[in-house]
Amino acid sequence: MKINWHGVxxxxxxxxxxxxxxxxxxxxxxxxxxxxxxxxxxxxxxxVGENCSLNADEKRAVLSMAREVVGKRVPLISGVAETTTVNAVQFSKDAQAAGIDGLMVLPGMVYRSSEREAIHHYQQVARNTSLPIMIYNNPVTYGVDVSIEGMKVLAEETNIVSVKEATTDTRRITELFREFGDRFVVFGGVDDIALESLMLGATGWISGLTNVFPKESVAIYNLAKMGRYQEALEIWRWFLPLLRLDTIPTLVQCIKFAEQLAGRGVETVRAPRLTLTPDEKANVTKLYNEAIANRIDLTKFNLD
Structure with a gap:
């Protein structure tokens, strides 16, 4: 299955x-x-979209709204984060019926799967939809690592076409390319190592802080893809303190609060998440204000 997934x-x-x-x-x-x-x-x-805090009807309503807004301008992918494989299969079928372009599938939620169980979960989703599927491999958060050997099994499913690589070990990106060539589209999935991931061949970057600074994120990607790493590094070093917020347990609250500071959204989250404490807000505000004060003029990079 051929797809055209790349970028930010x-x-x-x-x-x-x-x-x-x-x-x-x-x-x-x-x-x-x-x-x-x-x-x-x-x-x-x-x-970041608080999938597990939404009920089934709300999730389907979000899909419908997003499909209408996005149209055919860019690919629209939905996360699949369900507590059981049966529910993940049903959600995937509903996403396909809603016209979603692809799925980013997480292992089963709540229960910490073994690799064998996670592979089975991914296989069942893949076999019950014709949509292209991205494996979200995030052992730091979800407690299971789909290894290179595991990916060999999943490579047998023709519609498993992509990996969001979030082990935090950039060596895994090289290992994926060495073993599979261009079989999988590889996305970097950790904000604060995104530039390194792009330099190692990742096709794109799935990001949380892009919600706050999209133009800078796209500029980093475009410069990296052109091999203009020194210029990309200038923006990267400016951005890194904020990107660190994507790697801590309160990443959702931090990103939403930063969106609020930027006038792009509000900080409200659903329990059990709570909004940040005053000290936490002060830290995010400091990082955001420093970024604004030192914001780089992107026009000097001549990216048009």
Whole structure:
């Protein structure tokens, strides 16, 4: 199965009203603005989208809204984060019926799977949809690593076409290419090693902080793909303190609060998540204000 997935794909937040209901208008506006600012694809209902905090009907409503907003401008991928394999299969079928372009599949939630169990989970989803599938390999957060040997098994499923590589070990990217060549489209999945991942051949970058600074994220990707690493490094060093926020347990709250500071959303999250403490907010505010004060003029890179 051939796909054209490349570039910067923000894992977008799901915006909530103060009464905890989904603010569909605000979420739609945010997605539209990100596309207009140059991102190459959109991922809804990932970790940053608080997938596991939404009920089944809400998830389907988000898919419908996103499909309408995105149109055919960029690929639209949905996270699949369910507690059981049966539910993951059903969600994947519903996503296909909603016209979603692909799936980013997580292992079963709550229960910590073995690698054998995670592989079975991915196989069952793949065998029950014709959509292209990205494996989200994040052992740091989800406790299971799909190894190179495991990927050999999954390579037998023709619609498993991509990997979001989030082991935090950039050596895995080289190992994937050495073993599989171009069989899988490889995305870097950890914000604070994204440039290294691109330099090692990753086709794209799935990002949380792109929600706050999309133009800078796209510029880093474009410069890296042109081999203009020194110029990419200038933006990267400016961005890195904020990118670190994507690697801590409160990443969702940090990204949403940074969106609020940027006038791009609100900090509201659903319990059990709580908004940041005053000290945590002060830290994010400091990082954001420093970024604004030292923001780089992207026009000097002549990327048009």
């Amino acid at each position: 794909y923000p894992a977008v937040t799901t915006q909530f009203n103060q009464d905890d209901s989904i603010n569909f208008a605000s979420t739609a506006k945010m997605i539209d603005e990100l596309i207009n600012e140059g991102v190459h694809g959109i991922i809804v209902l990932g970790t």
